[in-house]
Amino acid sequence: MSVWVNDWPRQAACKTSNPGELYISELELTPDKAVCTGCSVRMECLADALDNRVTFGVWGGMTERERRNLLHRRRTVTSWANLLRHARLEYERSVGERPGPDFDEDFEMLFREWFVRLVGFLIRGGARQPDAEDSVQSAFVELAGVWDSVSERTAWLRTVAYRKWKRMLHKTRKDDLVFCLPEDPAKDATNDVVGQSQIIQLLRQLPPMQQAVMAFEFDGCSPAETAEVMGVPAVNVRQNLRRARSNLAQLIKEGGML
Numbered sequence: 001m002s003v004w005v006n007d008w009p010r011q012a013a014c015k016t017s018n019p020g021e022l023y024i025s026e027l028e029l030t031p032d033k034a035v036c037t038g039c040s041v042r043m044e045c046l047a048d049a050l051d052n053r054v055t056f057g058v059w060g061g062m063t064e065r066e067r068r069n070l071l072h073r074r075r076t077v078t079s080w081a082n083l084l085r086h087a088r089l090e091y092e093r094s095v096g097e098r099p100g101p102d103f104d105e106d107f108e109m110l111f112r113e114w115f116v117r118l119v120g121f122l123i124r125g126g127a128r129q130p131d132a133e134d135s136v137q138s139a140f141v142e143l144a145g146v147w148d149s150v151s152e153r154t155a156w157l158r159t160v161a162y163r164k165w166k167r168m169l170h171k172t173r174k175d176d177l178v179f180c181l182p183e184d185p186a187k188d189a190t191n192d193v194v195g196q197s198q199i200i201q202l203l204r205q206l207p208p209m210q211q212a213v214m215a216f217e218f219d220g221c222s223p224a225e226t227a228e229v230m231g232v233p234a235v236n237v238r239q240n241l242r243r244a245r246s247n248l249a250q251l252i253k254e255g256g257m258l
Helices: 042-051 064-073 080-095 101-124 129-145 153-172 198-203 208-218 223-230 234-253
Strands: none
Touching (some): 042 064, 042 080, 064 101, 101 129, 101 153, 101 198, 198 208, 198 234, 208 223, 208 234, 223 234
């Protein structure tokens, strides 16, 4: 099992490279990230740059702009080193060996492409932004441990993130998701653009079950897929979809689109 390298610069693939190719501002030139591919300490480098808010150059295969966007989306992360170290350890425990360079690159690409989209999916289903982010982050960490055994990773992440959020919801509320009343959208303090969109405000006026099935509908899931994830009969999903569409049409007709 590998050890997280604290003195990672000595092992970095770029240590003999021309600094001008990597440690520059994106305003001056598009940097070359090819040297980061296959670097044995790429994750340590990226975590260091994220935790220390480095504002120039390529670190861990990410440019200044990419890191800035990631930090903006994941404001609740207190230690990127801990997060990425834990993800790597979970993966290693599952396969019994150190992940190769492809794992780091593929995991990072999947995280960057799907984290915000999955958070938005949970928010559409009724989650508060902090709960949605925690659930999706936990799902990614869990995925790292079963990476090679999962073929449909985005569908897997959606399922696991939803179920983690639902368990979190049940810990904080006495009523089941199907029966509790929707929260007043005015009380939601989310600053995320997704949480402020017009469709979110409409969905939050639906009963929770209808809101949840519509979130899956917007994410491209069939009633059968939704039923499997939610653990309810498909007929219930279809019934709630019909009711949700009818209620949404009525809300729009009455001027519910804010």
